[in-house]
Amino acid sequence: MGAQTVVADVADELARRVATGELAPGDLMPSVRQVAEEFEMNRATAQLVLGKLESYGFVDAHRGRGFTVRDVRRAGGVEVYRRLFRLSMPAPELAADMFRNIVETERMIVLDALIAYTESGRGAELEELREEVEELEILARATPPDHARMLALEVGLVRRLLTELGQSMQRAVLNSVGDLLFEVPEAIEAFYAVSPDLHVLAWQALLAVWETGTGPSEAQLALFEDLFGMYHDRVVARFEELVFGSPATGTHAVPVRHSATA
Numbered sequence: 001m002g003a004q005t006v007v008a009d010v011a012d013e014l015a016r017r018v019a020t021g022e023l024a025p026g027d028l029m030p031s032v033r034q035v036a037e038e039f040e041m042n043r044a045t046a047q048l049v050l051g052k053l054e055s056y057g058f059v060d061a062h063r064g065r066g067f068t069v070r071d072v073r074r075a076g077g078v079e080v081y082r083r084l085f086r087l088s089m090p091a092p093e094l095a096a097d098m099f100r101n102i103v104e105t106e107r108m109i110v111l112d113a114l115i116a117y118t119e120s121g122r123g124a125e126l127e128e129l130r131e132e133v134e135e136l137e138i139l140a141r142a143t144p145p146d147h148a149r150m151l152a153l154e155v156g157l158v159r160r161l162l163t164e165l166g167q168s169m170q171r172a173v174l175n176s177v178g179d180l181l182f183e184v185p186e187a188i189e190a191f192y193a194v195s196p197d198l199h200v201l202a203w204q205a206l207l208a209v210w211e212t213g214t215g216p217s218e219a220q221l222a223l224f225e226d227l228f229g230m231y232h233d234r235v236v237a238r239f240e241e242l243v244f245g246s247p248a249t250g251t252h253a254v255p256v257r258h259s260a261t262a
Helices: 003-019 032-038 043-056 078-087 092-120 126-141 147-165 168-182 185-190 196-212 218-244
Strands: 059-062 066-069
Touching (some): 003 078, 043 066, 078 168, 092 196, 126 147, 126 196, 147 168, 147 185, 147 196, 168 185
Antiparallel strands (some): 059 066
16 A cells, blocks of 8 residues: 555545544644554654645644644535545434535536526537437446446536536536535435436436427426425435445445546
8 A cells, every 4th residue: 555545544534533523623633643653654644644634624734733623514615525525424414414415406506407408498419418318228227227327427418408508607516516426325326216217217308398499387397396306305315224224234335436527
């Protein structure tokens, strides 16, 4: 195991203690000497660990005092939140609360994009969209379905809509949300609490509407929003089942990393 891997792993362990509340905002972090002793490394490497935590945005350096824990939930940006979410898995209540917020943000962006695209009457990208929905259908029929690849495709579909709508800020936030999800296997699985086939049917229905060039009625839009809300409720409930564990699933899975924006 290389020195850089050791530094990253130990920094993640200390960041996990911040994420789960073992180290609270304002607390003094373990000193270079204490980190070196606990993790059996030399002091130069321990200094690198604390420096990496500072680059993560988890601690602040103070001359003569060492490092103190930042209030990462209050002051942290998207990258901090991304790391917080991945490291919060050992604390199910915290993980579930964070996931609920992530889903609410994703829901707002995706729903607004679908409605705006429908109302705009645009159709320049329909051929490309259709090809991606066909690929989604192939993945949904696989045994077992590749949920990670399916979610990447669905994020890509919404990204394409946002690009055509000129909504670059929403696209950037969606990319960040995608990265949050792809670092946690439970999050990926939860997004398919409803059958993958139904995801495909939903996109096919949207394509049919866009191909006609006529927008849906207000009643149809209201129904769509209600169904969208019910779907995300199922997603949140499934995630809670996964992280709290059950006799059938045991504890949560070990996180693996993917990228939604690769």
